[in-house]
Amino acid sequence: MSIEAQYRFVLKRIQDSCEKNRIAHQVDLLAVSKKQLIEKIKELYHIGHRKFGESYVQEAVEKIELLRDLEIEWHFIGPIQSNKTKYIAKYFDWVQSVDSMKILTRLNNQRPEDKQLLNVLLQLKVGNEESKSGCSEEEIFEMIKSSSEFAKLKIRGLMCIPPPAFDEKIQKEYFQYCYNVFKKLQMVAELDTLSMGMSNDLESAIACQTTMVRVGTDVFGARD
Numbered sequence: 001m002s003i004e005a006q007y008r009f010v011l012k013r014i015q016d017s018c019e020k021n022r023i024a025h026q027v028d029l030l031a032v033s034k035k036q037l038i039e040k041i042k043e044l045y046h047i048g049h050r051k052f053g054e055s056y057v058q059e060a061v062e063k064i065e066l067l068r069d070l071e072i073e074w075h076f077i078g079p080i081q082s083n084k085t086k087y088i089a090k091y092f093d094w095v096q097s098v099d100s101m102k103i104l105t106r107l108n109n110q111r112p113e114d115k116q117l118l119n120v121l122l123q124l125k126v127g128n129e130e131s132k133s134g135c136s137e138e139e140i141f142e143m144i145k146s147s148s149e150f151a152k153l154k155i156r157g158l159m160c161i162p163p164p165a166f167d168e169k170i171q172k173e174y175f176q177y178c179y180n181v182f183k184k185l186q187m188v189a190e191l192d193t194l195s196m197g198m199s200n201d202l203e204s205a206i207a208c209q210t211t212m213v214r215v216g217t218d219v220f221g222a223r224d
């Protein structure tokens, strides 16, 4: 299938799922272009897509430089090492994988003056696997409480990556948990973005009120 056909098929899945679950809000599609060729990004851009996600800083910076004439909204979605925050602060419009106060502070201090506020999602830890990144509900409440200290950031909501599950029922339990935390946070802060759902589980995420799905494989094909 061509990229255009794959892309339109993903859009159709999102639309069908929104109808089935009577979702009234917009569900955005983030095209995850990590490990994909620059030509594929251009192809999708020329069809009209604007939101792209990258996971590896060095690869991302190279692509962003090469594509700087295009009006792309770039989202960083990978694990964040503190020595890479200056690049994220300089090159990206959004960062979805923030999981500590230390990273928030660095991004705020390193965001260039001439750039708009950096949009931030805090990554909620889901499932009890030690290896997975993200922070607890309590840590997220602490970060939200301190958000006024970060003049160059705009905290927009939550991102989560649950452990892979084939069973829809398990997928939905994880997503429902994230939605519940998001709802609680919305009582204390103005948040509008809940980023959850990927190629294999976007329907479950939509059933649980996601506002943004991040899809790589099903839009671009398998990564190398």
Ligand SMILES: *Cc1c(COP(=O)(O)O)cnc(C)c1O
Pocket (backbone or CB within 6 Å): 032, 034, 055, 077, 078, 161, 198, 199, 200, 214, 215, 216, 217, 218
């Ligand atoms: C790679 C990645 C995706 C996309 O995964 P696919 O299964 O290819 O759709 C989404 N979110 C994050 C955080 C990723 O690292």
